[in-house]
Amino acid sequence: MNTSGLNLLIGLAMGxxxxxxxxxxxxxxxxxxxxxxxALGAMPFLLSHEFSxxxxxxxxxxxxxxxxxxxxxxxxxxxxxHIEREIDPLIGFVPSLLLGAGGTIAAIALARSxxxxxxxxxxxxxxxxxxxxxxxxxLLIGRNKALSQVCGYLILxxxxxxxxxxLIHATPLLVEAGILLDVTVGVFVIGIIVDRIQxxxxxxxxxxxxxxxx
Amino acid sequence: xxxLLLILLPLAGALLAAAAPSDRTRPxxxxxxxxxxxxxxxxLLLHPPVVADGAWFGFDAVARAVLPMVSxxxxxxxxxxxxYLRARSERPNRVFVATLLAVIGLxxxxxxxxxxGVLWIAxxxxxxxxxxxxxxxxxxxxxxxxxxxxxxxxxxxxxxxxGSFCLxxxxxxxxxxxxxxFHALTEAGADLSRPxxxxxxxxxxxxxxxxxxxxxxxxWKPDAYGEAPGLVGAILAGGLTTVAFVALxxxxxxxxxxxxxxxxxxxxxCLGLFSLGVAALYLLGTRxxxxxxxxxxxxxxxxxxxxxxxGPAGIGAALxxxxxxxxxxxxxxLSAGNLRRSAGTxxxxxxxxxxxxxxxxxxxFVAGLFAVTACPPFGIFFxxxxxxxxxxxxxxxxxxxAFLLGLLFAFFGLTRVVLGVAYGPPRRRPPAxxxxxxxxAGVILPPLVLLGLSAWLGLSPPPLxxxxxxxxxxxxxxxx
Amino acid sequence: MSHLWELPxxxxxxxxxxxxxxxxINRIKAWVAGRRGPPVLQxxxxxxxxxxxxxxxxxxxxxxxxxxxxxxxxxxxxxxxxLPLGPAGSIAGFPGDALVLVxxxxxxxxxxxxxxxxxxxxxxxxxxxxxxxFAVLAEGSIIAALLALSAxxxxxxxxxxxxPMVGTGSALLAAGLFTVLLAxxxxxxxxxxxxxxxxxxxxxxxxxxxxxxxxxxxxxxxSVKLLLFSVLLVQAVLPVAGLPPWLAGAxxxxxxxxxxxxxxxxxxxxxxxxxxxxPLLLTTAFLLCLFALLMAWKGGTA
Numbered sequence: 001m002n003t004s005g006l007n008l009l010i011g012l013a014m015g016x017x018x019x020x021x022x023x024x025x026x027x028x029x030x031x032x033x034x035x036x037x038x039a040l041g042a043m044p045f046l047l048s049h050e051f052s053x054x055x056x057x058x059x060x061x062x063x064x065x066x067x068x069x070x071x072x073x074x075x076x077x078x079x080x081x082h083i084e085r086e087i088d089p090l091i092g093f094v095p096s097l098l099l100g101a102g103g104t105i106a107a108i109a110l111a112r113s114x115x116x117x118x119x120x121x122x123x124x125x126x127x128x129x130x131x132x133x134x135x136x137x138x139l140l141i142g143r144n145k146a147l148s149q150v151c152g153y154l155i156l157x158x159x160x161x162x163x164x165x166x167l168i169h170a171t172p173l174l175v176e177a178g179i180l181l182d183v184t185v186g187v188f189v190i191g192i193i194v195d196r197i198q199x200x201x202x203x204x205x206x207x208x209x210x211x212x213x214x
Numbered sequence: 215x216x217x218l219l220l221i222l223l224p225l226a227g228a229l230l231a232a233a234a235p236s237d238r239t240r241p242x243x244x245x246x247x248x249x250x251x252x253x254x255x256x257x258l259l260l261h262p263p264v265v266a267d268g269a270w271f272g273f274d275a276v277a278r279a280v281l282p283m284v285s286x287x288x289x290x291x292x293x294x295x296x297x298y299l300r301a302r303s304e305r306p307n308r309v310f311v312a313t314l315l316a317v318i319g320l321x322x323x324x325x326x327x328x329x330x331g332v333l334w335i336a337x338x339x340x341x342x343x344x345x346x347x348x349x350x351x352x353x354x355x356x357x358x359x360x361x362x363x364x365x366x367x368x369x370x371x372x373x374x375x376x377g378s379f380c381l382x383x384x385x386x387x388x389x390x391x392x393x394x395x396f397h398a399l400t401e402a403g404a405d406l407s408r409p410x411x412x413x414x415x416x417x418x419x420x421x422x423x424x425x426x427x428x429x430x431x432x433x434w435k436p437d438a439y440g441e442a443p444g445l446v447g448a449i450l451a452g453g454l455t456t457v458a459f460v461a462l463x464x465x466x467x468x469x470x471x472x473x474x475x476x477x478x479x480x481x482x483x484c485l486g487l488f489s490l491g492v493a494a495l496y497l498l499g500t501r502x503x504x505x506x507x508x509x510x511x512x513x514x515x516x517x518x519x520x521x522x523x524x525g526p527a528g529i530g531a532a533l534x535x536x537x538x539x540x541x542x543x544x545x546x547x548l549s550a551g552n553l554r555r556s557a558g559t560x561x562x563x564x565x566x567x568x569x570x571x572x573x574x575x576x577x578x579f580v581a582g583l584f585a586v587t588a589c590p591p592f593g594i595f596f597x598x599x600x601x602x603x604x605x606x607x608x609x610x611x612x613x614x615x616a617f618l619l620g621l622l623f624a625f626f627g628l629t630r631v632v633l634g635v636a637y638g639p640p641r642r643r644p645p646a647x648x649x650x651x652x653x654x655a656g657v658i659l660p661p662l663v664l665l666g667l668s669a670w671l672g673l674s675p676p677p678l679x680x681x682x683x684x685x686x687x688x689x690x691x692x693x694x
Numbered sequence: 695m696s697h698l699w700e701l702p703x704x705x706x707x708x709x710x711x712x713x714x715x716x717x718x719i720n721r722i723k724a725w726v727a728g729r730r731g732p733p734v735l736q737x738x739x740x741x742x743x744x745x746x747x748x749x750x751x752x753x754x755x756x757x758x759x760x761x762x763x764x765x766x767x768x769x770x771x772x773x774x775x776x777l778p779l780g781p782a783g784s785i786a787g788f789p790g791d792a793l794v795l796v797x798x799x800x801x802x803x804x805x806x807x808x809x810x811x812x813x814x815x816x817x818x819x820x821x822x823x824x825x826x827x828f829a830v831l832a833e834g835s836i837i838a839a840l841l842a843l844s845a846x847x848x849x850x851x852x853x854x855x856x857x858p859m860v861g862t863g864s865a866l867l868a869a870g871l872f873t874v875l876l877a878x879x880x881x882x883x884x885x886x887x888x889x890x891x892x893x894x895x896x897x898x899x900x901x902x903x904x905x906x907x908x909x910x911x912x913x914x915x916x917s918v919k920l921l922l923f924s925v926l927l928v929q930a931v932l933p934v935a936g937l938p939p940w941l942a943g944a945x946x947x948x949x950x951x952x953x954x955x956x957x958x959x960x961x962x963x964x965x966x967x968x969x970x971x972x973p974l975l976l977t978t979a980f981l982l983c984l985f986a987l988l989m990a991w992k993g994g995t996a
Contacts, residue, residue: 008862011862018978018981022974022977022978024971024974093971093974094973094974094977097974097977097978097981098977098981101981101984101985105988108988114409114410115387115407115409115410116387117386117387133376140365140369146361149365153365153368153369153372156369156372157372160372160375160376160379163376163379163380164379166379166383166386167379167382167383167386167392169392170382170386170390170391170392171331171382171392171394173331174330174331174334174378174379174382174394177331177334177335177338177375178375180335180338180339180342181338181368181371181372181375183342184338184341184342184364184368184371184372187342187345187364188364188365188368191345191357191360191361191364
């Protein structure tokens with residue numbers, strides 16, 4: 001197992017988390033998510049000792065799905081919906097960046113206190129996963145635009161995938177199942193496009209989804 | 215092989231329905247699948263198959279204790295669906311019928327899943343398949359409800375996958391072989407790594423709790439139930455929540471085997487009481503009779519969670535409550551759907567005196583109100599009584615008191631809304647465009663039968679079911 | 695023997711070489727834009743011209759108007775002298791000189807701000823507010839960066855601290871320090887040294903009312919500060935101190951030149967940020983330095 005290469009990629013993914021938190025445009029957010037997806041897709045290669053077709057399949061599916069198809073769909077939705085490119089945050093950029101950085105540090109501290117098998121002890125998989133999940137939550141809560149929230153969901157999902165890499169040799173099926181989460185994202189995006197075609201809303205600002213309440 | 219048919223038959227039906235050419239004949243796929251599904255599950259209820267320990271799917275004691283109820287509920291909803299879709303002939307129903315059939319297949323899969331990963335896949339499948347059902351009306355309000363459902367539900371499902379990973383790692387750390395069937399996890403019991411096991415429980419409780427609609431993860435429920443067609447609400451409230459509840463029961467048994475049952479029970483108890491309280495408070499404030507049903511569902515999910523925390527007697531009572539609550543809720547959702555179509559809106563600000571414009575549905579709705587607030591002849595009274603007895607026997611006096619208080623407030627809230635829309639002078643409004651709503655037998659009989667079943671379960675629960683529930687409790691409480 | 699000559703030599707290096715840096719940056723900008731641009735030695739000519747001019751002083755201003763730039767200039771030059779230069783080491787290294795460096799830079803900023811407020815002009819006041827509010831954020835990053843270096847070396851002496859760490863930490867530190875360099879020296883994404891509109895100025899508006907020798911001191915001090923930050927950045931990343939003298943000189947030059955080219959390219963290719971986006975970039979720089987600090991602290995494992 002190539003630990004230092006793997007850690008470099010995970011560190012890159014964690015840096016992209018912070019970039020996503022600080023980016024003020026939907027397009028740069030989508031780009032950050034896409035790079036993160038590609039980095040994640042490359043990881044199974046570094047994890048496996050020998051060539052295994054099953055793991056290769058996961059890696060390629062992840063890379064194509066997270067790195068290419070979903071960003072493409074998101075970009076299409078952005079154009080189809082004429083969404084404003086500027087992100088108007090609910091939690092400001094600086095606070096979310098600081099929260100994300102604090103979360104990253106907390107994730108590293110947390111991972112040190114959890115029991116890990118010897119082959120996983122030197123890797124950043126657990127802190128990377130926790131940091132991405134926290135980042136995803138910050139974006140889900142702190143952004144108004146539907147597309148930014150979808151990007152947040154994607155980062156959340158990337159974190160779960162990172163965690164799943166711990167289990168990829170023991171129970172590949174469970175990890176494969178995570179791909180279904182990508183399908184959820186697909187449904188989100190299709191929802192945006194479909195809704196746009198019907199012109200039910202003027203903007204896709206989720207703050208305007210407030211008819212239903214007490 | 216027969217148990218697998220419960221999954222494959224509806225899925226095949228979904229494919230055929232998607233391929234069927236005519237919007238007029240397609241709804242008949244629903245009762246066709248409903249009748250055969252019910253037949254199969256009743257057959258299995260009477261002749262339970264032997265389930266191998268390592269099987270990923272199986273009609274085991276737990277599935278046997280709830281799946282027949284879902285079948286019966288779906289059968290009656292499907293009978294209701296034919297006249298409903300005929301009345302809504304302005305809308306193409308290809309996607310609706312196909313996804314509804316897929317949902318019932320996936321719910322069966324989720325109830326029969328004996329493997330952590332397979333269970334998650336089935337739940338995720340149900341979540342996604344339900345999206346077009348919620349968006350059936352295609353209004354902006356329906357879109358809003360669907361969006362919230364997908365966002366909250368998607369996050370919940372992501373958390374439950376993470377929880378499954380953690381449980382898998384707990385087993386791997388304890389030198390497990392990577393076999394994630396619940397049987398293997400229970401066998402591993404004390405070998406599971408404690409920190410990972412507890413993290414897994416918290417995440418799975420949050421994830422499947424979201425699907426169940428426990429407060430504070432219930433926020434998707436009022437919107438989704440309020441905007442979806444009544445029959446979809448009935449299936450979601452009776453089927454999807456049951457899948458999530460059964461998932462929690464199975465995970466809870468793993469924790470019990472690992473010796474952490476006390477922690478699990480404490481969290482379930484707190485979450486249950488919190489849901490009960492939140493639902494009771496919202497019930498006092500809501501002004502929409504379909505959203506009211508959603509809060510009532512939150513309340514009953516809280517009751518289930520609370521009952522599960524009360525030990526084997528409580529779990530048995532909870533399984534009884536799953537039956538009574540789902541059947542009663544089904545009846546209420548169907549009659550509420552009738553009233554909503556008759557009145558054109560579901561808000562008590564605009565609706566009054568429905569007993570004059572839709573007398574039969576109103577009568578059913580009011581009867582359903584008494585059933586769901588636990589008035590004696592109906593099943594919920596007896597199941598809640600059993601839960602109360604389990605609480606008192608277990609020495610949970612405070613829990614019992616809070617439980618009764620929550621029920622009282624919920625009763626106030628529910629009667630306020632239901633009686634408010636049912637009686638009084640009807641408000642004069644311009645008649646809604648399109649054909650007037652007619653109370654035909656097709657839309658009255660299914661809720662009536664559901665209500666009747668609820669009363670029957672209350673008055674004379676068949677000994678067979680009692681036996682089945684005890685078997686399920688025995689399977690869940692087994693410690694190696 | 696060497697001590698006798700070292701001080702004048704170093705002083706001459708800092709004083710004479712510094713004005714070359716802005717000239718080089720302007721040259722690169724002109725080259726990217728396809729213009730001929732001002733000569734590389736333009737700042738020397740400007741300084742000579744300003745030195746000969748007389749001072750125009752507002753009747754409201756106290757002697758602080760003249761004193762401020764002088765104090766600022768002395769402080770910056772003193773800070774530059776504290777900085778070790780490759781294998782030649784520090785001229786007066788002592789434990790804690792890193793903190794003195796930070797304080798001297800802060801003193802220089804204080805003196806400039808003080809002098810800027812002397813004439814009582816609203817524009818200057820506005821510039822001071824902006825400059826100081828950005829500086830508050832930038833200073834945190836400098837301190838984090840110095841702490842990272844000190845945690846790495848286990849010492850607070852600059853000559854010991856400037857032994858670069860390896861790998862990711864070094865890259866993070868370089869990125870963070872470069873951003874701070876741009877902010878501290880009022881370069882493009884934060885401020886535009888070429889702007890002519892008072893409302894958008896930050897640093898330039900502060901010196902609007904200065905003239906003659908005080909302005910020359912301000913301009914020269916700014917160029918020394920720019921060179922100081924470039925040299926600091928290069929020594930924080932490249933292992934200059936361990937090399938033989940000639941190689942070290944070449945390495946220093948080879949390090950400073952890319953920094954200068956980088957500044958020129960940033961100025962040519964990027965637009966200035968809106969004011970409300972500036973804190974975000976400075977926070978990013980702070981986080982970069984903070985993570986470098988954490989990596990140095992935890993031994994680069996985590």
